[in-house]
Amino acid sequence: MLLLSFLGLTLFGLLIGFAAAGFIYFKYSQGLPDVRQLKDYQPSTISRVYSDNDELIAEFYIEKRILAPLKDIPTHLKQATLAVEDSNFYYHFGIDPKAIIRAMIKNFQAGHVVEGGSTITQQLSKTLFLSFERSLERKIREAILAIRMELVFTKDEILEMYLNQIYYGHGSYGVEAAARTYFGKPVKELTIAECALIAGLPKAPNHYSPYKNLEKSVNRRNHAIRRMAHNGFITEQEKEQALAEEVKLGQVADPVNKAPYFVEYIRQFIQEKYGTNKLYRDGLKIYTTLNYRSQVAAQKAVRDGLREADKRFGFRGPIQRVADLTHRESVDALLTKLNEEADLVDEEKGLFFEGNIIHGVVTRVRQDHANVYLGGAQGIIELEDMDWAREPNTRLDIRWSRIKNARHALSIGDVILAKLGQKQSASEWNLSLEQEPEVQAGLISLDPTNGHIKAMVGGYDFKKSQFNRATQAVRQPGSAFKPIIFAAAIEDGYTPASIVIDSPIIFKEKEDTFDKWKPVNFSEKFYGPTSLRTALTHSRNVVTIKLLQHTGVPKAVEVARRLGIDSSMANNLSIALGSSGVTLYELVKAYAVFANQGRRIEPVPIRFINNRQGDAIYYAETQTQQVISSGLAAIVTDLMKSVVDNGTGKKVRVLNRPIAGKTGTTNNYIDAWFMGYSPELVTGVWVGKDRDEPMGVNETGSRAAIPIWLQFMQEALAGKPVKSFPVSDEVVYMKVNPETGNAASFDDPKARLEMFLRDNLPMKAGEMEAILGNDNF
Structure with a gap:
């Protein structure tokens, strides 16, 4: 009779317990996420940026995490984690009653919380799905999710997710990032002691950080080592060696950003x-x-x-x-x-x-x-x-x-x-x-054959100013714009041997902008009859303005647009002297057309992008367009070679290789430029102050910009074979008289070779008289 009563009471108690459990499960499971979605879960990971040689140059992340498959994580790190977090991990079903009871007893004896009873699965469910509030409701929901996870995933899958998800301090999520943060090496290279130190961090990453409190960190590490030995994961000898190992930390690195x-x-x-x-x-x-x-x-x-x-x-x-x-x-x-x-x-x-x-x-x-x-x-x-x-x-x-x-x-x-x-x-x-410079600079270098950007600098110090002067600063290009004017003139029928009279000219009608405007050369002298080659070589302002006056501003603007100048441009003759602002990016793009035989290619910063699975999601599509003839490009390049050989760019002759280029200086020495290129590399440099203020007397493109350009190109071209500029089949060389620009006879002692478009050869003697008789030309 007593036995039946006992059995009845036991059964009733079980029913009550099951009913209570069912009620709790029903009440607190409402609205919980479906753990099966973790089958497709992809944690936040680092996006990485690589150079053209696949060197790491930058990282983007909110959570610094590098995923590591379980097979690549050292066994000792797994064991250390189990030893300090959940030694019965492979034997429970998501919650560990023994651990909960043990924690309750220790916490009661201590009078405060000294040990938690959460399993690895519970910690993972909390991290992935729940808040970190301390409440009974959250613990119940955490336990329900843990049990569900155990029904869907294997123990190894849960452990792998945990080791890649948990926060280890100093912005590092997951063991791979932690290994690199604390020891400066991949997780697979960690020693037993290093594994134990990392395994001890999740309990309180800031409290146990070896960078903040080495003593507490070592004590926590040693506790993990002893737990590993207690659980039979390591031998006594390994334990003693690990306990004696000195902590050799790496450096807490800032996010990688080398450019x-x-x-x-x-x-x-x-x-x-x-x-x-x-x-x-x-x-x-x-x-x-x-x-x-x-x-x-x-x-x-x-x-x-x-x-x-x-x-x-x-x-x-x-x-x-x-x-x-x-x-x-x-x-x-x-x-x-x-x-x-x-x-x-x-x-x-x-x-x-x-x-x-x-x-x-x-x-x-x-x-x-x-x-x-x-x-x-x-x-x-x-x-x-x-x-x-x-x-x-x-x-x-x-x-x-x-x-x-x-x-x-x-x-x-x-x-x-x-x-x-x-x-x-x-x-x-x-x-x-x-002293820290007040003056700023921008530099862009690209391969003209494919548009690949090889270098970009937007200022002296990115930490103090993120404004990119290479791509964002709209500045007056000065004489660096002249090759575009000369390209328009040659396309309009001029030749490098054409003669223009370098003489005073005054504009005083039609536009208020030009009310009594009297342009002069930099030297404030006039040189009389001047060939286009000489005019560009020595950057003659008056000749350039007369060229533009003859070809027309719309024609020059149209050529500039074809070359890649997108900024707004004034509809007046002052653009001949670079009065309309452009970006360095635009000007480099335009010069690249001359270097690439008349073909325009949009600059390319990215080759391709892969997603985390390694599948390509983006490929650069090279957009090539023939915007000027290869012959015109060859002539403009040849003219700019003269600038380097005999003119304002002669400082760069020390490179001892074919270089074409043009300096630029604006009024009052506010902007200084040098745009130059070899057959394989186009590089532009701008120097100036962010506010449009004078830098100082004689701060020309030759003085301020060329030294930067030259130092860079000496390094960028070092060890590369010397190449010649490609020869266009649209040009021919003929002897001309440099004083008249006419075709020269075979025995003319003054004759020199000049480059011409095949369909625009120099005039014969007498055909220039009409032009020379015009006061403006």
Whole structure:
């Protein structure tokens, strides 16, 4: 009888329990997501950007995650995770009653929460589907989801999802990203101790971060190691070795971005085409056209060139001043702060290495030198290494206004930038005075045969200004626009030998713009009868204006449009001198047509894009169009070769290879340009201030832009075979008399070879008289 009563009560209790469980399940399972959707789940992963040689140059992500298949994750990392998070993982059905009871007892004894009872499956369900609020309802829903997941997925599938999903601190999600963040290597290369350290992080990533608290991190690691040994995952000998292993951390790296202006250009393109989510979460692999070696050369050339140019404008004074140099700790703290803010510390080389530019404080000044404290080192700036530091004056040429006394530039307590030269002793350096440039620059280089962008720099420092002066700045091109005017004239019937009279001309009717406008040459001289070749070689303004006057502004604008100039252009003769603003991007695109035998190709920044499965979702479609004849392109190129050989671009002759190019300088030295190309590379450089202000007297394209262009091209073309420009079958060479432009007789001692279109050969003697008799030509 008692037995029957006991059995009845037990059965009733079970029924009540099942009913309660059913009620709880029914109540809290409402609205829960279907775990089967995880079959197609794709976690947020890093999108990566690669160079033309498939070198990693940038990453885009919201969650720094690199997916790792379970087979590529070390066994010891799996075991360490199980040891500290869920040792019964392979034996429970999503929830672990023993672990829950054990946690309750320990928490009761401690008087606060010291241990959790959640399984790996529960943690994963919470991370994927639920919030992190602490409530009974959330725990119940978490358990329901965990059980459902166990019914749909294998244990290995759940563990793989967990190890790729969980947050490990410092922006890293998943074990692969964690391994690279904390140890600077792939997860498969981790030691037992390193596996244990990473496995211990998910409980409290910030609290146990070895970068923030190494002692707590090591204690947590050692706990994981002991748990591994307790569970039989490692031997006692392995345990002792792991416990004794020193923690060798990598560096917490900033997001990879080795070409910031170009990468931002890419980011905008992809975001516009595919949207933000796809860019930052879908793990795209973006294969660009950028050549990393050339990009490094471009960035260095721009920075070196701008620093050198900026010195010609004078010294704008110290960054700040230190009133009391006796408090060395305060001075050290200030210098450290300034150097960190300026991102001057090279993780491999450290702060002190030859060529680095760092902050220092002037401690003594004599007539011929200044002593500088660098924080941990000393240095001396000799007068010859600071004699450029006159007061700023754009009307003076630095060559004639160098200071003769160091006291005219520096005072004790001045905080300055100094470049480290040769090391004189363990803690003393030769220094030179530096300042951050106020002037800016843009550089674009591309392959004219396929449009591939090989380098792009949009300014001195992307961290301080994201405005891309290579693609966004609309500036007056000055004489760099003249080849387009000459192309229009030659297409209209002129030849390189055609003679135009370089003489004064005044515009005073029809347009207010030209009310008594009297254009002059840069030299303020006039040269009389001048061939087109000579006019472009020496950048004669008046000849260019007369050419445009004859061919007509609409014709020149139409040619510019064909070449790729999209910016609005004024409908007047001033465009002959580059008065209408263009971007460097547009001008490089136009010059590429001349280099590519008259074919226009839209610049290409990306070769192709793959999704996370490796399938191509985008291929660059090269758009080629013959916009001018190959003969015209060859003639304009040949004219610009003369600019390099004998004219304003002769500084680049040191390359000792065929180069065509054109300088450009605008009124008051506001903009300086050099556009130049070899058969395989078109490169344009612009230099100027963001505000349309004069840089300084004589800051021409030759002086300000060519040094940057030349330094870059020397590196970009290094080791490449010397090529000649392609020869068009639409041109021929004939001897002409340079004074008349007429075809010369065989025995004419003044004759020289000139290039002509086959269907536009030079006139015979006497046919130029009508033109020469015209005052304007």
